[in-house]
Amino acid sequence: MFALIDRTCIDPERPALGGRLAGMMGFFNASPVDLSAEIAHVLVFPEWQGTGIGARAAALLTRLCLALPSANPPGLGLRRVQWVAHVDNAPSRGLATRLGMKHEALLRWHRVIPEGRPGRESREGDPRPSRVSRDSVILAMCCDDWEEGQRDHVQGLIDKPLKLKN
Template sequence: MNSKSNFYFPVPGILESGRVQLTPFSTSAHANLFIEQSLLYPQIFDYLPFGPFKDTNDFIDSFIATRIDPDPGYILFAVWDKTKSNGAEGNGAFAGLIGLINTSKVNLSTEIGCVMILPPFQRTHVTSNAVGLLLKYALNLPAVQPGALGLRRVVWQANVMNAASIRTAERMQFRREGTLRWDRLLPEHKSHLGAGNGKKVRDGDPRSACVGRDTALLGLCWDDWEDGARDKVEAIIGRLR
């Protein structure tokens, strides 16, 4: 199903909890499914530096083929809510996408990113379970969880204006480490969304139509994980409501 095969580390066929399942993203199986839903909810891209996409071809050509597939530090997963009616793969309702990005095999680090949970599944168990499953996959040692990577650090970056994303990260035991000022600029078509840092650029700026983004940087490291964060994440995943 033309799933990505060049990720730095072995990718499990399934990561799952009692209520959520993650499966590696496949263009043939998931691209149309994601675009059909994301066209209904373009707001999921408001704080992201990419999207919305006009159709499946745009999504594949401008995102998957250029940003995800060529980079061995990136891997996407389809997110399924097992508590809902069967979806396209019979493993629950399709709830969105999530990924590991900026992965470093040398430094044993990765980042949870490309978090695109569809609005009907937001403020439910879906996001916390999906994030928790990736944390366990990244930070557990293989002796604790077969197939886990035993990494030392997981990063979470969020637009400082995206308070919900920062709250999610902190709930999942990430620690705020700082703010990256003027970290990046947003595409011109997002300048009206209130996602910028609210600061004017100087006269003569070569891309003055693009607002700047300040980025909140959060991290969760192996010693945090071993010193209680894993237990708290497991408790969140294990809740029935």
Template sequence: MESSNIDFNFCFPVPNVLGSERVQLVPFVPSEHAEPFIEQCLLYPSVFENLPFGPFKDAHDLTTNYFIPHVQSNPGYLMFLIWDKTKPSSLPGAPGSIAGMMGYLNTSSINLSTEIGCIIIFPPFQRTHVTSNAVGLLLNYALNLPSRQAGALGLRRVFWQTNSMNQASVRLAGRMQFKLEGTLRWDRVLPANKTVGNGKKVREGDPRSDCIGRDTVMLSLCWDDWEDGAREAVDAIMNRTA
């Protein structure tokens, strides 16, 4: 089923596919992708450690408690399933192995901005070409002008938010040319089942004392950075084979 036949409720046009030689991104369709995706999540529940949602017990749980209320109902959200084209798949017609998920969050058509987030890369695909290629594809589609890439959005700003304790994510953003803007202290109250916060205790009598807090590192990559060398640096990273 092509994405053009589905209403994703996203505030910008939705591409059918974004691809490089080694990775392919397709808009996440729960009816098609939730089941094979959750099968991998159940093997690697640690992928939700630094995320403010999950883990999920099955495809129905993922769809009803994440996709419907947080993605499909929000025009600023669009998630992509990540395929690693260099690995075989047991699914008929699939372009490769399911490697994870990531997408656009908090997108604003008025302010021409979006966030790359909700990044889930399954352990067998971590520290490979998958993450850099997937992020690079989303950056190119977001920041390129349509005159350079057909259908591209020509946004002015792409930002990246991550738990301050997740230094791997901070390093990845820096490698992908994002610039550090600052740290938002006590930015979020995390769900009670989360154990990775900001490493600080909440005060006595806190109204949500069973929930730890998160400090959020904010980084960004803007159109002028992109056209001043960041695009070439990202494309070079995507093209690396070692």
């Protein structure tokens, strides 16, 4: 997990942080054997949504994954980085698309989700009838995409000025 820090303002309760906590994101299902990782558990606090901080953080993690260890800055040299989102989560899917990730799959009935969340209702007789499931989409960027131009696209997102609200 990585903290997203807005360094344009100091949190008076946590001055050692060097800014205000704007969210977090990290890796999930990372595999050194398969040279792959998923950017997941993305959380950008409401005050920072729409500022570009989430896109920059996701771009930095994508670069960390796909850049070779010999690059400057060095990366992990993974072959694949993916993003799995609830099919109805347009902001999440949109962020992955802005990164340059390609839609690869729809996973129907992918995960059971808490009651009260939108999703597919379970069938009659289901062992967990009080729960619903979600469909997920998989988007990904691979090392060949990276080498064929996505590196520059991702760097452009990293370099893009943020729209912080100070």
